[in-house]
Amino acid sequence: MKRIYLLLILLLSVSLGSKPIEDKDIYASVVNWTDLFISSSVKETIPKIVFDEEDPEFSGKNTATSQGKAHSMARKKAREKLRVRLSQRLESILFNADYTVYEYTQVNQQARLRLNSYIGSEKEEYDFQFVKNVLEAKASLHIKGKEGILAHLPVEYGIESVPEFSEEVVPVEFSGLVVDARHLNVKRALFPKIQTDRGLDIYSPLYVKEAYAMETGYIVYREDQTGKGTEAKVGKNPYFVLALGTAGKNQTDLVIPTDEAAKLLSHPETRKNLTRCRVLILVSR
Template sequence: MKRLFVCLVFLFVFFGTIVSKPIEDKDIYASIVNWTDQKIVSNVKETIPKIVFDEDDPEFSGKNTATSQGKAHSMARKKAKEKLKVRLSQRLESILFNSDYTIYEYTQVNQQARLRLNSYIGAEKEEYDFQFIKNVLEAKASLAIKGKDGILAHIPMEYGTEPVPEFSEELVPVEFTGLVVDARHLPVKRALFPKIQTDRGLDVYSPLYVKEAYAIETGYIVYRADQNGKLYETKVGKNPYFVLALSVAGKNQTDLVIPTDEAAKFLSHPESRKNITRCRVLILVSQ
């Protein structure tokens, strides 16, 4: 009986990990911001041009026709790439940058950001996947949020200019490998740079506290629906501090408020504060 119980628990945990879905936001074209895997994805379907190789055929060399299968596939890929680039660019600019701006709005008030974003979009950092099915091309393109070719590496942001706040605890400070904020009960909106603050208005997580290299390489923030899987541990380690958010804040409702006493418990240890600078922070949200 005990063995059966252990097997059932294992299957439950394993199955829960497998079916766990990423946190995604979609626009009207079904272009997706995947906040868990840190990428933007868009899909299109393109009809493959008709193949007309007979010079006497009235449609020969006509619009939307090709003289060979290779040419037809090439034409379909070109059209699909053009549409995907537009959709990814539109989706990128509509992402919430922080509690005040979308990415587009941020680039309107920051000329350097506008120039670097334009350069990034023109640099063709997209990854493509093409599948030809009968007379249709199913095409997918993605842009990374993190990494050297990701969005974060090409949008200027002021990082690491202030020290992480320190608290003195009466109890012996405990080292935590990261911070997990549970906001699954709140209407929080996802953004590239949300802040976490105490109920007394003190920021405990902000771009001003983190190291640029960590933000770019691991992502400033990751949103998940659960605490399962290796990627969870990769982000916040084996012993993260878990706290329940009190409310959302900011114009765009992207920032989170946590109790001051909870922040004090987490930030009282120097290694815990160091892990803040390493972006070892994760937010749990509802799907």
């Protein structure tokens, strides 16, 4: 009976599809940790159209002389609000176990300059929908990709080798790593680390290749491993491990058993796959 119940749960999750893991702020600006983008939306009232020069409201505040002008004014106001909200949301994201993005830029001058340049370069993508007398506007910023946030934050990548263990373990090749942290109160971050219960880091920016971090994202969070895109991230044969707990000031890093890490890192191709950012973290909502 238990097997049938578990099978039904699995089939239900597949049929319904896996929703992305998101964090929202007080303005409902969203960080999508599954598809890796930030988005925000606003509604802007379209200015009143007054084309009669004899009308007391002609050329007044929040009025326009044509529909085209009214729409243009609404789009401009919406863009200004959305750029501020996206910028605020970006700076509030946890960078790693020690800093938010804003805090990181305060201790790293190069990061501050590059982030300012990125925000000023207007990388946002907009969608405008006019519904009666209201403009519904949405804007988004990519986290990964050539125009994404990761490409504009200076980080030390790939300056160390993925550790190897001395334990005698039969080498098995795995296409990636899936860490199940759904039972933990883990905080999402751009650069979480994974370490053993002995304090050894087995996954960090120091081990990965920059090109892969830019293209696929250093980390992806999902609610389950059955959704679309999982195989593209961690391959067909990933290693599954249950996290023991969280670590770091911001509780973003994950701890796994040392013996599990030894099995994972026993094969050189598996270690190479970790440098390609083939890592997925399962979290609850």
